[in-house]
Amino acid sequence: MASSLLLLLDDIATVLDDVAVMSKMAAKKTAGVLGDDLALNAQQVSGVRSDRELPVVWSVAKGSFVNKLILVPLALLISVVAPWAINPLLMLGGLFLCYEGVEKLLHSLQHKKPQTADEAQRELEHTEIDLALYEKDKVKGAIRTDFILSAEIVVISLGTVAAAGFLTKVSVLSLIAIAMTVGVYGFVALIVKIDDIGLHLTEQASSAKQRIGRGLLAFAPVLMKTLSVVGTVAMFLVGGGIINHAVPWMHHFSEGTVKYVQEIPSAGSIIGAVAQNSLNLLIGLIAGLLVLLAVGLVKKLWPKPA
Template sequence: MPSGLVALLDDVALIARTAAASVDDVAAAAGKAGSKTAGVIIDDAAVTPRYVTGLDPSRELPIIGKITLGSLKNKLVFLLPAALLLSEFAPFLIIPILMLGGGFLAFEATEKILEALTGDHHGEATLAACDSPEELEKRQVAGAVRTDFILSAEIMAITLNELTAGGMVDNLWMRAGALAVVAVAVTVIVYGSVAIIVKLDDIGLHLAQRENGIAKKFGRGMIAFVPKLLKALSIIGTAAMLWVGGSILLHGFHELHVLGFLYEWNHDLAVAVAGDNGVGVWIMETLGAALTGLVFGFIIVQVVTRIFGHHPLHGGGAPVRKGEAAH
């Protein structure tokens, strides 16, 4: 075999090995960065089912499909390029932007807690009227995609911060690949889960109508389980938002040397209570972060309420058809 061909084959093999290693690096970076977004993912999965509540069951999956496409567009078309530009030309803005997202998460969670305690669901007080089911569906999808943009921005910011911290991923294209992997994976996980959740009651109803006694009993159990599952997801999502939002704020203050003592206090208190127990320290730090999120969230709620009178993204609540009662 000519030596030139041998050299060419060696080069091809080297390129193939390098590409395979790059894929592994991207997957590892995406996995590590994506794991930090758990709190936002849980809340996203908990929030989305409300956008198909009360609509024709036959339109539930098509609506979730539209929201999924809107979410992918948010992440891949708008947020991914913005994140790459930010990491290349203004990396010093990553922490402040991340903190804005952390403040938003704390605000959302605290508002939910206050509404549950007071029963004042001001976000649903005034509902816009729709002239047709098509208009209602269009508004529901638009509202879901708008909310998703905020949550997606936080997911991408958390991921970008993880990728750039300590030079974890220096290559621009690897960073883009990791961001894209996280964006697609999170979207599939969230909206795939939502599609299953919103159809559980239909599956349960179908089973409950079967002649088989076991199937009928299982179906009735599923129907009774779905509302409890949605409520549990909402509670878990709220707690996760407080934890993630508070953690982001504490780390941001520490990095920017503004109110950095809060981070030190949280860590020192956790060590003082839990001692050498690593799990105990983590639990105490998590509780401290959640408390931090609650305090700052309450402050933000007061400011936003005074300025807007209601949640600026909810716009007075989700739309309903004319003639439907507001619940």
């Protein structure tokens, strides 16, 4: 009995050790996607009222947990039943991200800023009327984007543990899913509340804290504007990267191009990284435009009934 218990404990310790090692490997491989995920989600939940920022982040975080709850068992099932379907499904998600990126880009170019006080007042009144709908759309959009990014994270993690046992696979995917969600939305919550933290510090007695507070208040709008741009670019980078890896000839071309420029003395590794991201960005932008044209054509051919 004692020897059986010791054997069981040894097996558990071995599994936990494998889970720890493979989780570390999976976390390293998904770090790039995590950075894009953070920028995208911070940008997606920006623009809501200050007192609604944390509730919105929490709503999206709950949606993200539900996404992972769907994706982890689904990925495990597809990897057993139809492993060939993983890349096409990821590619559809990548195309959707690129399409959303182009729509966001066009909206920002077409949206005119109010020129007069009256125009600004009318826009403010309209915003206040549609505030609940605006917030709901923000949450829906963020959860939808999170689903695609989460799918990529889960698939990358699954590839890391492809040769492992079923229990190890489940443990690693679950651990990565929980850690990524908590990490991303913890940072998002911190980012959107930077201005409130700064305001709180300006009200303190310490002059040092007041200076830090004023610095944070000045930094917050710059950060949010930057994240707005970075978040849109991340859509093309992630979407283009998924398409690039899913299409063999495209992947071989970009891989060959990156290897070629990496041979440049001194700055080869930096140029290689820039070249890879530039190719993904270009692929994502072209793919998004093509999907937008296709959607526009479908709408013209099959208009919605009045």
